[in-house]
Amino acid sequence: MAPNEDREQIDRLFRRESARAVATLARVFRDFQRAEDAVQEAYIAALETWPAEGIPRNPAAWIVRSARNRAIDTLRRDKTAAVKYELLARLENITLPDPLLDDEPIADDRLAMIFTCCHPALAPETRVALTLRYAAGLRTEEIASGFLVPLPTLAQRLVRAKRKIVEAAIPFAVPEPSEMPERLNDVLSVIYLIFNEGYHASHSSDLIRVDLCADALHLANVLERLLPAEPEVLGLQALMLFHHARHAARVDDTGAAVPLEEQDREQWNIVSAARARALLAQAARHRLIGPYQLQAAIAGVHTSAPSWDATDWQQILALYDGLYTIEPSPVVALNRAVAVAYARGFDQGLALVDELLRDDMLTEYAPALVAHAELLRRAGQAQSAITWYERALSLTHAEPERRLLERRLTECSQTSANP
């Protein structure tokens, strides 16, 4: 093997396996930085020994063992560490799989890692960055480019988060069953945030951006294997896959967003949609409904409709009723009001939307203003619709959405000029 090939293969293995090693050591140290430093030393050791001795059968276990041994050496030399002996004892007690024989993954540590990264004591943008770095194994530069954040800002955010985890003693543990629903919801919302960031940025001209949608789907898949009894994990996967299925039809050749009603349904990815439906059916067998399953079911009704006019709005409204019972937020109320408009008539829907827009929570929320404008336009009130499209446009920054709103404004002014 040529030295370059060795290097590439070792890099690839570390990239794939080091997340697990960092997770195991972070649990022992309760400190990401120490864990990362130890894994970095293991990487250097691998570069020295693997080319000569060959790649071990279970590289993940080799990395953990080697990183642990190096951490023990470092600690023994460290005269200042007050917790040295406790840490040494914990390091020596890690149960290690045999790197030559065992294929057993180190599952619990990764799960604890995900819950730590998504801990509610951390700011939401920090949870996203930590999860991508330590649960998905992305490099700091990749996360920075994915979120269009300057690299030093992102690096600083990670440093502060790691310090807070140590200083505030945020635990490396899978939550108690009594706390699981709430904590799992925090994890799922981080994954969905990552997905949405990728989804809305995927038409950006910036080709170096990483595929955050794929990372979110991968994380949800890891979580499914670690928590097979949680139907909401399946629900979130189904929801993301239904969105993913409509991906290609979302933007036209000019770069303008295409609303659902005008999308070319032939372009929808039937494989993703079928996979989403299967996941949703699998979730339903647990008989424990939740917000992600309901949102996925709504997306599923849209995806199953042969055309916009053939959409089963009665079923969509029933699902929104259920969602609103579990999650009575202004945004859910707004989406429900739109469903009311299509299921029972524009007058009823518009009355609800009017009422909701008096709530401060929604007056600066562009999708709410767009929804209002769309209903007014469909109800034949083009002149009123213009005001709302203009307000929505002033709050919208994404280029594809701006182009769609500009087109709607042109359509409405033509209609109101020639009624």
Next chain:
Amino acid sequence: MKYVCLIYTPNDGQPPSAEMDALMAEYASMSEEAMKRGILTGGDRLAASASATTVRVRDGRRYTTDGPFAETKEVLGGFMIIDVPTLDEALAFAAKIPGARHGCVEVRPIADRGA
């Protein structure tokens, strides 16, 4: 791991009332229970923020001003020091402090002098 729970409340120096008595009784019973479990190591209620005086020393000169450091609707009304293994237990304790219902509780680790 030691944490201080800083209790910020809108009830700043409220005169005694049946409501306040009930609240104080609730604090007394939760503190007693936490002491029995060995979690609570200290704490107290503070007098009204109007009784506070703020001191700064700049260039060796002392500046004294009347009132708390920041004039806000919710004021520091008391604190509790707890000793629990991780932040999760600290947050669970903070959520049971009556002040968390009408004000808020800031949970801060006490600086580790060891490492």
